[in-house]
Amino acid sequence: MRGVILVIIGVVAAPLLGGLIAGVDRRLTAWFQSRYGPPVWQPFFDVAKLFAKERLLVNTWQVFCAYIYITAAMLSVVLFFLQSDLLLILFVQAVGAIFLVIGAFSTTSPFSQVGANRELIQILTYEPLIVLVFVGIYLATGSFKISEVYSHTSPLLKSLPLLYIVLCYALTIKLRKSPFDFSTSHHAHQELVKGFLTEYSGPYLALVEIGHWYEVVLILGLCSLFWATSWTGIIVLVGLTYLCEILIDNVMARMTWRWMLGSVWTMGLSMSFVNLIWLHGG
Amino acid sequence: MDYLKVFITKSRIKSPWLLHFDCGSCNGCDIEVLACLTPVYDIERFGIINVGNPKHADLFLVTGTVNHRNKKVLANLVAQMPDPKVVVALGSCGLTGGVFREAYNVIGGVDKVVPVDVYVPGCPPKPEAIIDGVVTGLEKFARKKDDRP
Secondary structure, X not given: OXXXXXXXHHHHHHHHHHHHHHHHHHHHHHHHOOOOOOOOOHHHHHHXXXXXXXXXOOOHHHHHHHHHHXXXXXXXHHHHHOOOEHHHHHHHHHHHHHHHHHHHHOOOOHHHHHHHHHHHHHHHHHHHHHHHHHHHHHHHHOOOEHHHHHXXXXXXXXXXXXXXXXXXHHHHHHOOOOOOOOOOOOOOOOOOOXXXXXXXXXXXXXXXXXXXXXXXXXXXXXXXXXXXXXHHHHHHHHHHHHHHHHHHHHHOOOOOHHHHHHHHHHHHHHHHHHHHHHHHHO | OHHHHHXXXXXXXXXXXXXXXXXXXXXXXXXXXXXXXXXXXXXXXXXXXXXXXXXXXXXXXXXXXXXXOOHHHHHHHHHHOOOOOEEEEEHHHHHHOHHHOOOOOEEEXXXXXXOOOEXXXXXXXXXXXXXXXXXXXXXXXXXXXXXXX
16 A cells, blocks of 8 residues: 555655756856746746647657656656665666657757767666666665665765765766756757757657656655755755755856766765775775 | 547647748858747747757748749748648748849748748748747648648
8 A cells, every 4th residue: 555655655756756856956047047937837838838739750669659758757756655676776777868869869850860879878878877886775775775785874974975975976967967868858958959859849848848847756766865864864964965956057168078977976976986996994 | 539629729729840941041040040939038948849850840940032042942841741730931031032032142031942831021020920820820730631641
């Protein structure tokens, strides 16, 4: 019974929370740029409008890929709420991310193609880092199970501070925030037209948007594992992390994929190894 | 279902994504369009986003005269926008061809090629006039029939 309730919370509450986070994000960004900004509910209006638009398809693959993406994103959030295996969640989420790219590759538009290539490199950059974070969690708690992490007595942040920063790198790439917003961007709507989302339109763009909200909730959920001992700790840690993300998004310029691959792997891998050695030695 | 329809109508008014096309304008109107996006006017507070992709756009802002070269581009862009959509013609040139209407290569205003919903006069129109035109267009956009099959 508890499992059913958790599944319902995962399916219904996660996109509502994700959309609200996106709305607050846009409002805060506008505030940073001395603008007034749209209402907090703006992402929901956008999605409702997109659902009522005409279906304009390039090919049927896109429809399939959009549905697989949202299903995988939803499933990974549900698995998270059921306190399942971290590695399983990662693989389910990766399937969705890859299908989104395949949908972009299935069209002949050059903007879509270049965007899809860049998105693939972004996936290549953050996936190994997330695996290393999970390895760190395993070494600290002795299990990949989220339920075990929640029953751990002391906050993981104490033993894995550097790996938390590595997770934040992955979060920034996954949220497509500056300086890593070159496959598609929330703010500069002219970057490569709309990158790999160029050919998704109408209801299918709405599906991709809802899938993105699920993913945001998933990654913030992963952040919450690092202070899972108290609710106050979770809220403070996740809130602060997201505020930092918005700040970084506003103060950084957009960089190239070469810079991202070089700097994120250098910083991410070295911080991961230092933290893992420290964990092993201590 | 009525409640859903009301919400969708409200969402359309609240979330118009805007595509801007310079159809042979002198850039006077275009500067005024871009001025609407600055912190002074900040049209994002109405949910308006300036997109670069016709497939994501709801409102189409066209400036400048139409000639034999760019009429295909204009028609193509309108065809790529999913329904429902609204076309707004901006400035004297977009309305009638302006001072260039007698030129041998000029066809005339935007409405010679694609159906136009709202006309915003001026040379160039002020940002306030453009916002007013867009708001008028929004009412039409919300009332347009749901063309989804």
